[in-house]
Amino acid sequence: MLRSLPFLLATALFAVEPGADVHYNEAVKALNSRDFQTALEELEVVLASEPDNIRYGSEYRQAAIQAGAYERCLNFFDKLVKVHPNAPNAWLNYGFAYVDKIPAAGSITQVILANAALREFTRALRLKPSWIAYYTRGNSYLFWPKVFHRAHLGVADLERAVRLQRNEPEHAYHARAWVSLGDGYWKMDRLQKAKAVWREGLEQFPDNPLLKERLEKDGTDLKGAIEAALDPYKRVDTNLQELWANQ
Amino acid sequence: MKRRCWLHAIVVLAPLGMLAFSVGSSRIRFEEISEKAGVRHVHRTRRFAGKTADVLRMFTSGGSSVAVADYDNDGFDDIFVTDSDTGRPNRLYHNNGNLTFTDVSVETGITAGNDPLSIVSDALWFDYDNDGWVDLLVIRFGTPLLYHNEPSPDGKGRHFRDVSAKSGLNKFANTIAAIAFDYDNDGRLDLLFGNYFKPANLLILKDPHVLPNDLDNAVNGGGVTLWRNNGDGSFSDVTVKAGLSKHTGWTLDVGHGDFNNDGFQDIYLACDYGTDRLFFNNGDGTFREVTEKAIGYDTKKGMNVEVGDYDNDGLLDIYVTNITDDYMKECNMLWHNNGDGTFTDVAKETGTCDTLWGWAAKFGDFDNDGWLDLFVVNGLRSAGNENYIPVLVKMITRPGVDFTNVYNWPNIGNMSWSGHQKKKLFRNVGGSFQEIAALAGVDNDKDGRGLAIADFDNDGLLDIYQTNADQFSLLYHGVSEGAGNWLEFKLTGTRSNRDAIGARVTVHADGRAYIREVDGGNGYAGQSSTRVHFGIGRATAVDSVQIRWPSGLVENINAPVNHLTSVIEGKGTRFPETYLERSHASGSQ
Numbered sequence: 001m002l003r004s005l006p007f008l009l010a011t012a013l014f015a016v017e018p019g020a021d022v023h024y025n026e027a028v029k030a031l032n033s034r035d036f037q038t039a040l041e042e043l044e045v046v047l048a049s050e051p052d053n054i055r056y057g058s059e060y061r062q063a064a065i066q067a068g069a070y071e072r073c074l075n076f077f078d079k080l081v082k083v084h085p086n087a088p089n090a091w092l093n094y095g096f097a098y099v100d101k102i103p104a105a106g107s108i109t110q111v112i113l114a115n116a117a118l119r120e121f122t123r124a125l126r127l128k129p130s131w132i133a134y135y136t137r138g139n140s141y142l143f144w145p146k147v148f149h150r151a152h153l154g155v156a157d158l159e160r161a162v163r164l165q166r167n168e169p170e171h172a173y174h175a176r177a178w179v180s181l182g183d184g185y186w187k188m189d190r191l192q193k194a195k196a197v198w199r200e201g202l203e204q205f206p207d208n209p210l211l212k213e214r215l216e217k218d219g220t221d222l223k224g225a226i227e228a229a230l231d232p233y234k235r236v237d238t239n240l241q242e243l244w245a246n247q
Numbered sequence: 248m249k250r251r252c253w254l255h256a257i258v259v260l261a262p263l264g265m266l267a268f269s270v271g272s273s274r275i276r277f278e279e280i281s282e283k284a285g286v287r288h289v290h291r292t293r294r295f296a297g298k299t300a301d302v303l304r305m306f307t308s309g310g311s312s313v314a315v316a317d318y319d320n321d322g323f324d325d326i327f328v329t330d331s332d333t334g335r336p337n338r339l340y341h342n343n344g345n346l347t348f349t350d351v352s353v354e355t356g357i358t359a360g361n362d363p364l365s366i367v368s369d370a371l372w373f374d375y376d377n378d379g380w381v382d383l384l385v386i387r388f389g390t391p392l393l394y395h396n397e398p399s400p401d402g403k404g405r406h407f408r409d410v411s412a413k414s415g416l417n418k419f420a421n422t423i424a425a426i427a428f429d430y431d432n433d434g435r436l437d438l439l440f441g442n443y444f445k446p447a448n449l450l451i452l453k454d455p456h457v458l459p460n461d462l463d464n465a466v467n468g469g470g471v472t473l474w475r476n477n478g479d480g481s482f483s484d485v486t487v488k489a490g491l492s493k494h495t496g497w498t499l500d501v502g503h504g505d506f507n508n509d510g511f512q513d514i515y516l517a518c519d520y521g522t523d524r525l526f527f528n529n530g531d532g533t534f535r536e537v538t539e540k541a542i543g544y545d546t547k548k549g550m551n552v553e554v555g556d557y558d559n560d561g562l563l564d565i566y567v568t569n570i571t572d573d574y575m576k577e578c579n580m581l582w583h584n585n586g587d588g589t590f591t592d593v594a595k596e597t598g599t600c601d602t603l604w605g606w607a608a609k610f611g612d613f614d615n616d617g618w619l620d621l622f623v624v625n626g627l628r629s630a631g632n633e634n635y636i637p638v639l640v641k642m643i644t645r646p647g648v649d650f651t652n653v654y655n656w657p658n659i660g661n662m663s664w665s666g667h668q669k670k671k672l673f674r675n676v677g678g679s680f681q682e683i684a685a686l687a688g689v690d691n692d693k694d695g696r697g698l699a700i701a702d703f704d705n706d707g708l709l710d711i712y713q714t715n716a717d718q719f720s721l722l723y724h725g726v727s728e729g730a731g732n733w734l735e736f737k738l739t740g741t742r743s744n745r746d747a748i749g750a751r752v753t754v755h756a757d758g759r760a761y762i763r764e765v766d767g768g769n770g771y772a773g774q775s776s777t778r779v780h781f782g783i784g785r786a787t788a789v790d791s792v793q794i795r796w797p798s799g800l801v802e803n804i805n806a807p808v809n810h811l812t813s814v815i816e817g818k819g820t821r822f823p824e825t826y827l828e829r830s831h832a833s834g835s836q
Contacts, residue, residue, distance in 0.1 A: 105463065105546070106462070106463020106464065106521070106546025106547070107463065107546065107547065107548075107570070107575045107576070107577050108462035108463050108575070108643065109461075109462065109463045109546070111574075111640055111643065111644065112643060112644050115640070115644035116644070116646075145573045145574040146573070147573065147574055147634050147636050147637060148574075148636070148637055148640065149637070232576075233576060
């Protein structure tokens with residue numbers, strides 16, 4: 001807590017420390033006691049050692065949200081990707097850091113942040129076309145109002161995410177891609193295609209409540225459900241813990 | 248910013264309980280009569296020259312305003328409307344008393360203002376010299392014009408003499424809003440100007456860095472100017488002394504009211520590109536900012552300030568329009584006055600959150616049921632099928648772009664931007680609102696700007712005048728069916744300012760209390776009548792009427808239902824024959 005931020009960043013970014021586990025454990029302790037400042041400092045050290053660790057990046061961002069330290073988080077990732085430009089998950093978390101700040105910003109700044117997030121997601125994809133990156137960028141496109149005509153870009157990404165997940169062991173979170181892909185078709189006014197996608201998803205994930213809800217609803221009820229899910233003014237849950245939970 | 252569970256419960260449950268008190272069978276309805284009435288004024292926004300012409304025209308697309316007052320004291324409210332393009336005249340429409348108007352612009356001498364270096368943006372009637380005749384202020388991107396109301400040379404009417412040069416109102420500003428109010432209760436009306444751009448003349452642009460430095464938290468706007476009336480026909484800039492100079496936002500509208508019931512007028516500033524500001528009056532010629540505690544800091548695009556007690560709890564509330572389009576769902580703000588110096592935004596709970604690209608909004612009891620309804624106009628630019636928003640977003644998301652530079656903004660050409668929007672009329676049902684614009688016949692899709700509410704035919708039903716940008720204006724005659732009983736007051740100050748702006752009238756009827764204050768131009772680009780109108784539902788008599796004058800005098804008066812009553816401060820009620828005859832002849836109940 002006594003170390004200044006510049007010193008900390010210099011330590012974190014340029015002098016890769018051994019013993020990241022020690023710092024991670026300290027961060028966990030700090031998070032448990034809601035000492036977010038310490039948690040951020042420790043996780044910055046950890047990420048400097050393992051910039052491509054998607055979990056550390058996600059936990060760092062969640063701590064930043066708790067602390068309201070959006071600018072610090074963005075500045076940290078900005079420096080991190082400059083030092084480690086080939087770490088796709090660092091870029092991915094950088095993009096999420098923009099998304100995390102959106103609820104705390106004014107309406108026009110929100111647009112700027114959302115656009116910046118897409119830019120960083122794209123950089124992550126260029127380095128590594130992963131399921132999570134396609135899902136994330138594809139889903140992000142869907143939050144844009146119709147006037148921007150970005151739904152088809154989201155659908156293209158989500159189609160790729162669905163294809164990629166077929167090559168991976170099945171996880172519950174894969175259902176998200178089916179939900180979002182259907183939402184994308186709905187936004188493109190292709191209701192029948194959307195329903196077909198949700199049905200296909202439900203065959204794979206028969207207990208998924210969101211897929212069930214989409215298929216049970218029609219008209220304004222369906223519109224309400226999708227718009228509620230894609231409301232840019234609500235905080236988007238960017239906690240990626242589902243990716244490593246139960247593994 | 249406090250949110251209280253009990254408040255939410257009241258807002259949600261109140262309509263059920265209050266329905267019993269309302270005029271159950273009333274139906275708010277209007278008929279559009281602008282052409283028949285002879286007041287279909289066509290406004291044109293200013294056209295600029297050079298490379299920045301397109302962008303500057305877009306940024307200055309206000310200026311279509313209306314100000315209502317009875318300039319010739321004949322008992323009927325008249326209409327002044329502004330234009331904005333070079334050389335185009337403003338118009339004064341004299342009310343003939345039969346829902347027709349006569350254009351008297353030229354003979355009264357009020358057409359000027361749109362010269363090559365100035366753009367008319369708003370107007371305001373106020374009796375600055377307390378001589379009993381309302382004078383006219385024409386507000387501009389430039390210096391304002393002040394006209395003194397005098398007998399016409401032929402002695403048959405009124406004429407307006409330009410007294411700007413002697414008024415001291417000579418400070419250049421890009422003023423877009425103004426109110427007249429007596430901030431120090433000295434019996435003379437002062438002026439508060441809301442300035443949009445910083446004070447640079449856009450018509451001879453020397454530095455292109457005139458646009459907002461941040462689109463959610465801009466601090467490079469024009470702020471406000473407070474002009475104190477010296478009592479000799481001149482005004483002095485007291486902005487610094489009054490404590491208002493630190494505000495440097497993009498003020499788009501200014502509003503006043505006694506929010507904390509201390510007898511002094513407080514002010515609310517609606518700011519585009521960032522934080523609205525609330526100042527309480529200290530009663531000693533200065534104001535203190537209470538924004539943080541009272542309403543919190545917002546990042547919205549404040550467009551309008553309207554003041555009224557929408558829930559009849561004896562406290563003035565504030566309605567602010569913002570931008571609630573699909574791509575920028577900010578939500579409007581209905582600031583419920585908690586009575587302890589704080590306000591709670593209940594726009595969502597009351598159903599008044601979403602009015603698209605909002606401009607003026609005005610309260611008025613359109614069915615005389617005792618509850619203030621709310622009319623909101625919207626729409627920025629209705630043009631071709633192509634939408635400007637994606638083009639604009641491409642610019643604003645460019646890393647490192649300087650928003651302040653006019654040259655960085657893309658031309659709009661024939662593209663539309665939040666155009667063709669349907670207007671919103673909210674019927675107040677016991678403190679919550681139902682949107683009924685289509686049913687009421689006011690769901691036009693013009694690019695609305697200003698609103699004035701007045702009872703042009705003295706029939707007890709409020710009428711609405713709507714101005715539009717680059718389109719003709721509309722006059723909605725109130726023809727609500729099954730409407731309740733009503734009272735109207737024309738107040739005249741003696742120790743207080745002659746227009747009685749800031750006077751508060753409290754009416755008790757049928758076990759309920761209603762308050763109104765005489766306002767001096769609240770609401771974007773529109774000044775409503777200074778007459779005070781009350782709907783009282785089925786009550787056939789009032790229990791009491793109390794007037795608290797700005798001077799501090801409190802008077803209790805008698806007032807008949809379904810009549811316009813004239814009250815002179817300290818001298819009780821008067822019923823000018825013309826008012827009574829005309830209100831009876833107009834079919835009042």
